[in-house]
Amino acid sequence: MCHEKNARIPCTIMKHKALAEGVYELVLEAPGIVGEAKAGQFVNLYCKTGGKLLPRPISICETDREEGLLRLVYAVVGSGTREISGYPEGDQIEVMGPLGNGYTLDQGARHVLVGGGVGTPPLVELAKRLSGEKVIYLGFRTQPYLVESLREYGPVHVATDDGSQGHKGTVLELMEEHQVTGGMLYACGPTPMLRAVQAYALAKGIPSQLSLEERMGCGFGGCVGCVCKVRAEGGEGFAYKKVCKDGPVFDGKEVLLT
Amino acid sequence: MCHEKNARIPCTIMKHKALAEGVYELVLEAPGIVGEAKAGQFVNLYCKTGGKLLPRPISICETDREEGLLRLVYAVVGSGTREISGYPEGDQIEVMGPLGNGYTLDQGARHVLVGGGVGTPPLVELAKRLSGEKVIYLGFRTQPYLVESLREYGPVHVATDDGSQGHKGTVLELMEEHQVTGGMLYACGPTPMLRAVQAYALAKGIPSQLSLEERMGCGFGGCVGCVCKVRAEGGEGFAYKKVCKDGPVFDGKEVLLT
Amino acid sequence: MRMEVEIAGVRLKNPVTTASGTFGSGREYEPYVDINRLGAVIVKGVANKEWLGNPAPRIAETYGGMLNSVGLQNPGVDAFMLEDIPFLRRFDTKIVVNIAGRTVEEYCEVVEKLRDADVDMLELNISCPNVKEGGVAFGIDPKMAELATREVKKVARQPLVVKLSPNVTDIVEIAKAVESGGADAVSLINTLIGMRIDARKRKPVLANKIGGLSGPAVKPVALRMVYQVAKAVDLPVIGLGGIMTGEDAIEFMMAGATAVSVGTANLLDPGATMRILDEMEAFLQENNIRDIRDIIGVVE
């Protein structure tokens, strides 16, 4: 047989525990994946039951190349993540990846990282790999997580919708208050947050890299299911790009968040 | 809520091992089921993956009421039994039962029990419950199993298709050779064997009880999917009866094995 | 929380009914189901005389579904009236009789016999894929569908639901035809026609070769059709096809169904209707919906 590579790799679950209400940390033994992974890339997780065939794309939160460990952090939002949250340590799960383009590491001196909810996880690997000064802004609905992991790399400012920790309100309010600026703005989170970050970056004249979410059929560019709009090359109108393959990270100047 | 009873009960797998090539013994903790079970009844096993929704009906092989244990013996023949054979000890499987009518225990002094392949398992519980003399005939394609379990209750005569053990040929040849007779003939096995047993019993004037197999949609009488033919009441033609509910054990004088 | 809905003047205490042919007349389900809690029992198909049905195997498993070729085995309307109606009348629920036939005359014969029977509604099955001699033709040709509906309406005393086949190019056209024929409501979908082959034996798994596909696999098709039909006709719709959970049932109601039927799910778990009803109530509670009628057809 000449097909060299298996795409779906069964990985052993080394650690699986709740970080916050409905948010789980999942550590997998996945040496092949972490060997290649870049910050901002993601993996596909596959469910086992209930006729759920499509992948659950989850961002790479952190990698440990020496131990071959892949750390993921995910929220239970539907039947797939609910099923996965029940897998015990020692069990196996099928994983494909790393997928997508990941963040481009800017060579500048100061980086602004912005995460919203389960958009926070990829910032961990990103912060680890970026050299230079980092300042981190995180927004949550209520209970924050991964704050300690990120504090290793720079000051962390937290906003929560219900004020249970940090600023009561949005992460953008906090950024505006601090008039934060830097050589590159990296963001991951829900679309309304990304839209606000994009506007902020444009207003301040800071380049930005935004990581998007879309429903996926394959995760590797096969189905053209996961599109977002980007400014058309001429300038008029738009073109569709694949979030899984051309993204999930897009240039804030190009992507149209409608 | 007024619905008293859950039909599908998750049961823990206490023991799971191969008895012969592709034939497994599965012991479940199922006190509710063994408390009610009769010889010749069956349970539904439910798979977990691959969109396989229908039950796998498996005969009750033996019960241990004190320990609440249910013993099943099954052959791997398709995707469902293949999946089940991979469940480790300690895992859970959903079970419904006991289902069907089971054998009627004859009060006579001598019983003939005939099993073919995976029709053998229900004879174990049956032999245990029958009082009086028992003589047991078993047919296998090649490697026999459950012979030792049955020898406790009476002499066991084995036939194998390939002659690897006992008589080389069919179990019917062995019965004809022995001109075996008794007050009741109980059989379970593939249809061709049942047909031969039925003819043998009629010829000898021995009443018989035959346990049938059919593809099932529900296992409890809900879908009318699992029918066999029985002589119509008037005598002309036939009527359909449900294997799962009116059977799986039928009177050899009534059932039409076409 | 108000769960009551009304179909053609018949009040159901809640929208959960049983799909014809997957619940018998309820006897096998009594240990697991509080029949008093059901909106209605839609019984298995009943013909003018006893039907033997098709030879076995009648069942085949498919990914996320099943094929059946039962072929409407039933003891005939006389036996049904003698045995099943008295059984069901012991419960506080509505009785809907599913009518099977090969010709308009056969349909009418059953319906006439039921004129004075103590049942609440009739469901005309013009969509069974498992009966060769006609029956199915009524479900795929709008003129035939209208004709059968009109003739049956003439003799029916109870409100008439017509059950539609999904094996058509344009289900809206059929729905409109039975509306013109005088139907009081429609139910959909019946099964999709499917097949399985046993590769080792080189033959179809079902003795009848083809059968009706049901179960969660068909839900997206069913939901689409319910949505299209509910938008196009003025009749109340009973939605079914692959309902396994309370949320599935809610989706059908949001697509425009006034009530739902649970089919294959009953076979997989006899208590399914009770669980589904509990889950529907929980959904309403969580989403602060006081009256189930507020969600009917909310999807645009």
Added chain:
Amino acid sequence: MRMEVEIAGVRLKNPVTTASGTFGSGREYEPYVDINRLGAVIVKGVANKEWLGNPAPRIAETYGGMLNSVGLQNPGVDAFMLEDIPFLRRFDTKIVVNIAGRTVEEYCEVVEKLRDADVDMLELNISCPNVKEGGVAFGIDPKMAELATREVKKVARQPLVVKLSPNVTDIVEIAKAVESGGADAVSLINTLIGMRIDARKRKPVLANKIGGLSGPAVKPVALRMVYQVAKAVDLPVIGLGGIMTGEDAIEFMMAGATAVSVGTANLLDPGATMRILDEMEAFLQENNIRDIRDIIGVVE
């Protein structure tokens, strides 16, 4: 073991092809698939000009399947000829171009441009449920199907496969119509029309509301249609719909297909075609079948 089959004079080294729209033009699959081992690559739909496709979300999960409303996004035939044909010609496999269009003129425009292109076969998609402005009408009306086939045949230099829609009352009638129109082969099935609703958001999951259902859930319907069509027409049939394993593929061939296409399975595992081919070969070996053509249509 002989795996070669022939469709309309084109020899495929084995019956395994890729279903249009689930394999792009193969680039994304190269790391996982030895494209030289495929019987043919059926590429994604190509139109006369660039099509943007539908807005997102374009994908929804269903039990044992998926809905898509991609809407035939493609860069147009000129870009396709410039970029995709040279890429695919590097491999020793056949190239089948899936033709998209809203009108007969659009279909013909694409086919004319491909006259002198180095491709082996054309597949006319008269069955996409995701394009509103016609296109689908050709797939559900026998007269329109025949017309489109006939007009395209006039300009086509390569053999023409016509891809049929399952969303019809009588697929045999459509197959016969395209046979009369001069088709050299038929492929079936395209996707079933389906829908999903997000109960919490009270709206369809897909931006386009409805989409095409594919995956193992649809296999029984696909297999039944392939069986019916293969019995009724004299054309070779390419069978597809929910093929996940080698045994699934064998079932389609036993039902009458000369070749098969693997669709959704590619999205779930990019190496699916290789696994399926291995499994088919293993099946033949186990069952002592020397020539795959011996199983085509063996089921009666």
